Amino acid sequence: MAQDPTPPETAEIRSIRKEIMSRREAMDVLRHELQALEAECKAYESLLAPMRRNVLPVEVLGDIFSLVVQMPETTTDSQVTTLCLVCKAWRDVALGTPSIWARVGEIEMETPLNVGKLRNWLSRARGHPRGLEVVGTRCMYEEHDEASPCPLPSTTMADFLASGPALDELSIKASSTKCMEELIDRILQPQSPSWNTIRAIHLGMSHWHISSGPRSWSLLKRLPPVTSLSLSPPSSEGLRENQLHQENNKTLEDLTLANLTTFRLTCDFPSSWILGRIGTGENLETLTLDFERSFRDDERTLHAFHSRVLLPRLRTLQVLQIADNSETQILRCLRMPALDRLDLCFGKPWRGLKLEAHDYPDMWELQADIISLVEGPNCISRLHHLRISNLPISSCGLLEVLLLLPSVTHLRLDNVGSDPIFFARVKDKNEQLLPRLQYLEILNSGHSFTPQEVFRFFEARKVIAAAGTSLVCLEELVMTVTSAKVFKGHPSNLYEVYGSGNWLSGP
Numbered sequence: 001m002a003q004d005p006t007p008p009e010t011a012e013i014r015s016i017r018k019e020i021m022s023r024r025e026a027m028d029v030l031r032h033e034l035q036a037l038e039a040e041c042k043a044y045e046s047l048l049a050p051m052r053r054n055v056l057p058v059e060v061l062g063d064i065f066s067l068v069v070q071m072p073e074t075t076t077d078s079q080v081t082t083l084c085l086v087c088k089a090w091r092d093v094a095l096g097t098p099s100i101w102a103r104v105g106e107i108e109m110e111t112p113l114n115v116g117k118l119r120n121w122l123s124r125a126r127g128h129p130r131g132l133e134v135v136g137t138r139c140m141y142e143e144h145d146e147a148s149p150c151p152l153p154s155t156t157m158a159d160f161l162a163s164g165p166a167l168d169e170l171s172i173k174a175s176s177t178k179c180m181e182e183l184i185d186r187i188l189q190p191q192s193p194s195w196n197t198i199r200a201i202h203l204g205m206s207h208w209h210i211s212s213g214p215r216s217w218s219l220l221k222r223l224p225p226v227t228s229l230s231l232s233p234p235s236s237e238g239l240r241e242n243q244l245h246q247e248n249n250k251t252l253e254d255l256t257l258a259n260l261t262t263f264r265l266t267c268d269f270p271s272s273w274i275l276g277r278i279g280t281g282e283n284l285e286t287l288t289l290d291f292e293r294s295f296r297d298d299e300r301t302l303h304a305f306h307s308r309v310l311l312p313r314l315r316t317l318q319v320l321q322i323a324d325n326s327e328t329q330i331l332r333c334l335r336m337p338a339l340d341r342l343d344l345c346f347g348k349p350w351r352g353l354k355l356e357a358h359d360y361p362d363m364w365e366l367q368a369d370i371i372s373l374v375e376g377p378n379c380i381s382r383l384h385h386l387r388i389s390n391l392p393i394s395s396c397g398l399l400e401v402l403l404l405l406p407s408v409t410h411l412r413l414d415n416v417g418s419d420p421i422f423f424a425r426v427k428d429k430n431e432q433l434l435p436r437l438q439y440l441e442i443l444n445s446g447h448s449f450t451p452q453e454v455f456r457f458f459e460a461r462k463v464i465a466a467a468g469t470s471l472v473c474l475e476e477l478v479m480t481v482t483s484a485k486v487f488k489g490h491p492s493n494l495y496e497v498y499g500s501g502n503w504l505s506g507p
Contacts, residue, residue, distance in 0.1 A: 061090075062097035075105035077121070095124065102128040103169075109136040109151040115160050122165050131169035136179060150179045158186035164194035169228075171202040177234065178209035184219045200228035200262070208234045220255050228262035231255070236268050257281035268294030271302055271330045279309045287311065288318040289330070293347035295323050302329055310335045310378060321347030331369040335378040341385035360394040360419050367397065370404045383407050389414040395422035399429070408434050409472075412441040415482075416448070423453040430464060435471050437461075441478045454479055 069079045080100050084091040094100060101124035107113070122130050136152025152174055161170070174180040180203060187195055201223060223229070257263055257280045265274065265288070274289065281287070314336045320343070322328060328344065344366075373380050386408045393401075395418045402411075411434065426433055440458075442449050458477050465473035 058093055058096065061093050062100075065094060065097050066099050069100045076100070076103045077105060098124060098126040099128050101125045103131040105133045107132070107134050109134060109154065109157065113154065113156045113160065115156055118160065119165060122167075129168035130165065131171075132167055133171040133173075135173045136175060150175070150182065152179045153183035153186055155186060158183060161187050162192040162195050166194045166197040168198065169200040170198050171204075171230075173202075173204040175205070176207045176209040177205050180205055181219050184222055188222055196224050198224040199226055200230075201226050202230035202232070202264075204230075204232035204266075205234050225259060227260055229257075229260055230264040230266075232266040233269075236270075257284060260284055262286040264288040264290065266290035266292060268292050271333075275302075275309050275330065275333050278311070281311060282313070284311055284314050286316040286318075287314055288320065290320045291322055291327075291347065293321045293323040295327070302333060307333075308335045308378075309333055312378075313338055315339060316341040316343075318343040318345070320345045323347050328366050328369045332372040334373075336373070336380055337378040339373075339380045339383055341387075342380075342383055343387040343389075344391075345387075345389040346391050360392050360397075360417070362397040363391075363393045363401070364397070366393075367400050367404070370401055374404055381407060385410045387412040387414065388416055390416075392417040395419045395425050398422060399425050399433070402434055403429065403432060406432075406435055409436050410439045411437060412443065413449075414441070415444040415446075416442075417446055418448045420448065420450075422448070423457055426457060427460075430460060431469060431471055438472055438475045440474060440476070443478070443480045445479060445481050449479075451479065451481075 065080075065083055068083070069076045071079070080094060083100075084094050101121060104118065104121060107118075122132075134152070134157065136150065152172075161167075172180065172183065174183070255277050257278060260281060261283055263278070263281060263284055263286070265277075267274075268291065278284070278287065311334065315338055317334075317336060317339060319328065319330070322345065383405055384407060386405060389412075393416065398416070398418050399422065402408075442454060454477070458474055461471065461474045465471045
């Protein structure tokens with residue numbers, strides 16, 4: 001048709017133009033599809049660009065790695081290994097970030113220790129404080145003999161701890177006291193330079209060995225000159241009946257706290273025995289007592305304990321896993337004039353069940369224990385941080401406890417239940433209740449504290465503080481609820497605290 005000299009008919013022209021338009025429309029569609037695909041490619045490339053092109057500074061990526069390896073889901077060394085397997089660029093960054101190589105956790109002493117690999121790993125930490133956790137809890141502690149020795153006190157492990165590289169923190173968990181004694185016996189050679197550099201140590205044992213009674217624990221004298229000690233001895237059930245009471249001044253008599261600034265004791269021993277040991281801790285700044293939800297019968301065991309233990313430098317006291325709501329009487333035997341933080345965590349989690357008002361205990365014992373702290377010589381007057389966890393308490397009892405502590409600036413109530421009239425009681429004592437409070441956390445709230453009541457309390461504090469009273473304005477409020485079904489709120493289960501920028505959330 002293009003070579004035909006005769007003019008085309010009008011119908012033919014229309015047909016040609018139609019075909020041209022059809023193809024142009026198809027081209028436009030393909031062009032739009034191509035542009036969309038190019039945009040998607042650029043979006044994906046932007047995700048890779050910081051890694052592949054090193055746009056993200058190495059230092060920033062290294063800081064991100066340092067945060068990632070601190071997550072508690074798995075051990076630090078396992079997470080470091082995962083990062084190194086992503087790509088060569090990440091491996092190079094990881095190798096250039098010393099802090100992530102500073103800790104090795106949960107080395108199970110079931111197979112021969114690869115000392116070369118361990119030394120190589122820790123050497124990458126360079127000047128960062130190094131930490132190591134050794135676990136030997138799977139041996140048959142009552143069947144030690146030459147044919148089946150405990151794998152924990154191996155010569156290889158002892159030589160490593162004695163000669164290095166130097167560690168700042170060490171955790172050893174053993175099946176029995178005998179396993180621990182044998183390991184430390186082998187570490188202490190004429191030259192043990194690395195052992196003496198350790199500054200924080202944790203010793204945990206599951207059982208008393210038949211040949212290793214508590215009085216023979218001379219290993220406590222052979223520890224390095226640490227400033228932080230965490231001790232988890234076996235249960236007192238493995239001792240003869242009443243042995244701890246009869247030998248109050250001899251059981252673990254080598255345990256001295258004179259050089260310590262931090263001490264954690266996890267045991268079910270009587271409170272009278274504990275008080276006899278911490279009395280040597282005149283330099284302690286942080287003390288953690290984990291009672292393992294054991295019933296302590298403090299009313300009986302502390303009846304004859306008339307003296308007060310003075311801890312002049314103690315700033316933080318944590319009493320954890322308290323089995324019974326009445327077993328806080330150890331507080332009455334302590335004098336802590338410099339105390340800044342007090343944590344009371346009751347061991348039996350309160351399920352947040354809705355109780356009748358008269359079913360909540362007044363906690364008279366706890367009130368009396370707090371009164372003993374704030375009255376008399378060397379009383380606490382600078383307590384700023386108070387945390388109470390897993391406690392059902394009546395509104396009257398909770399109010400009385402808080403009124404005793406006017407110096408508190410940070411209050412956390414975690415899984416604390418009370419009858420619904422708590423905030424109604426607060427209205428009459430708003431200016432007297434925690435006048436210096438700046439930060440309030442109500443966590444895992446059940447039926448006891450509703451968002452509406454908490455918000456009204458927050459607003460009332462702001463109004464009173466703005467009126468020129470001595471009341472300090474509440475700066476931050478955090479509240480979490482155990483179930484969104486408990487309250488009526490935003491569909492996303494997020495509640496904003498009236499323009500304060502703080503949030504309440506529920507799962």
